[in-house]
Amino acid sequence: MSLTASLDASSVSAAPGEETAVPLQVRNSGATVEEYRFEVVGACAAWSAVEPAVLSLYPGDTRTVSLMLRPPRDATVPAGETPFGIRVVPTGEQGETVVPEGRVTVLPFTATTAELVPRSSHGSRRGRHQLAVDNRGNTPVTVRLGAQPGTELARVAFDVAELQVAPGHAEFGRLRVRPAKRMWRGTPVTHPFQVFAATQVTEGEEPVAPVLVDGSYQQEPLLPRWLPRALITAAVLLIALAGIWYALLRPAVKSAAREAVTPEAVRSAAAADKSKAPDGGGTAGAGADGGAGDTAGADAGAGASKPTPSPSAEAEAGTGAGAQDGAATPTSAQVRVRDSVGGGTNAATALQVPKGHTFQLTDIVVQNPQGDAGTVVISAGTNSSVLSLGLENFRDSDYHFVTPILVPAGGKVTMTIDCRKVGKPVGARTPARCSESLFLGGTMRADSAG
Structure with a gap:
């Protein structure tokens, strides 16, 4: 074979966002001048190249080219070891292709961001938020969630203490802000607070500063501002209705009742009692102007004190309940x-x-x-x-x-x-x-x- 090629290092490490060169020795053992092309094969081909891409050698000459590894600093290239090969193809003799092989280890890096959704909340009992943590590194991370209230008048608590975030993904941690004391009335109070997402690192790795996000919760009173005015208005309305009843309606009702007890009504009631009694016409006649009138008035009063409910009212009361909305x-x-x-x-x-x-x-x-x-x-x-x-x-x-x-x-x-x-x-x-x-x-x- 008139072509030999070898890597100076078969295993190399590459940092994301940086450039790493791996020397490749190429020797023309043939008797003629030959031109060689280089192709990178493997998963790293998208971010690798050989410089120069074409090399001409005289017989017996040896030259060095460089494999340039440029892994991007994002989540598309995961951390870890990846095999690769460099295909050396002679332009004149296609059959004498040589493929030196090696391994590149992409180093891990950590990059996390966080955002509070929404930034501010309000309510009388609690405020609800979500902390969105985005992993923009190339390795899975464990993020510890925590909070520090700006004052001692509100408590901040997360539903979970940690989040597992894969590369290129985002996870959400729910949190609640509760006031230390209830506020029945008054002006709303704003409670500032600060939450953080701290990335946990293993031994030997550089510590990563936690991501801090500011938020606020506005505590509102349990009793709305319009409630006292509504109560005063309702009390004034009730007093007005009571005054109208005692001043106008009640005297009119009493007058109508007295006018209903006429002499004709008294005589008709006495005649009805006389027809029911077996004898005692004189006694009944003597008491027609007195006892009969009292009896008629008592009967009328008894009839007015016990009204009979109408069938339509009972039907409406029985069908008044409507269907409840779904949960x-x-x-x-x-x-x-x-x-x-x-x-x-x-x-x-x-x-x-x-x-x-x-x-x-x-x-x-x-x-x-x-x-x-x-x-x-x-x-x-x-x-x-x-x-x-x-x-x-x-x-x-x-x-x-x-x-x-x-x-x-x-x-x-x-x-x-x-x-x-x-x-x-x-x-x-x-x-x-x-x-x-x-x-x-x-x-x-x-x-x-x-």
Whole structure:
């Protein structure tokens, strides 16, 4: 064989974001001048190259070329050992191809970011937030969550103490802010606090500074401001109604009752008593002007004190209860979409409403951490576009709807990305694709049985 090639080091380490050179010795053992081409094979071919790419050697000459390893500093290249080969192809004699082999170990690096969603909350009893932790390194990390309230009047607690985050993924940790004391009335009080995400490292690795995020919770009084005025208004209205009753309506009722006891009514009542009695006409006649009138008045009073309920009122009382609405459950979801430049749009579904339910969409958070350029469209339901944004106009943006957006059963909430230009994060290499994240929240409500 007229060609020999060998690597100076068959095993090498490469740091993400840096350049590592591996020498390759090539010798022409033939009798003619030969030109050689070099091709890198293996998983590292995307971020490796041989310089120079073409080499000409006289017979018996030996030259050195360099294999340049440039692993990107992002989550696309995982940490660990990767085999590779360099195919040396003679231009004149295609059959004498030589492939020296080696191994490259990509060193791990850690890069985490965090964001509080929402930044501020309010309520009389508690405030709810989520801490989104994004792993932009090339190795899985364990992140410890913690909080430090700005004052001693509020307590901050996470649902979980740690998060396991894979490379290129984000995880969410829920937290609650509770006031130390209840406030029945008064002016709302704002409680600032600070949460952190601390990445745990193994022995021998450099410590990573925790990511700090500021937030606030506004404590509102349990009794609303309008309640005292409403109570005073109700008391004044009750007093006015009582005055109208005693001043106008009650005297009119008494007068109508007295006018109803006429002499004719007394005589008719006496005649009715006389017809029922077996004898004693004189006695009955003597008492017609006195006892009979009293009896008639007592009967009339007794009849007025016990009114008989009408059948229609009883029917309405029996059918007044309506069907209760279906149970409501707080629901959240997230999705991440990547898209290449010039490849058309790319979409993903964050949530699909199950059968027999309706989703009430109230909160949307869109993140553009790389600073990409293009468009993002958030759709809810069949073909309903909720948001259409330009990526170059924001890094993160949140929306909260007072009137929920209803997504019926079978409907989907999707995010569609059209990438025009990939952004460049500060202090890092330009990623290969656009990458955006969507977090949504709302209420999943079971449809009523009808």
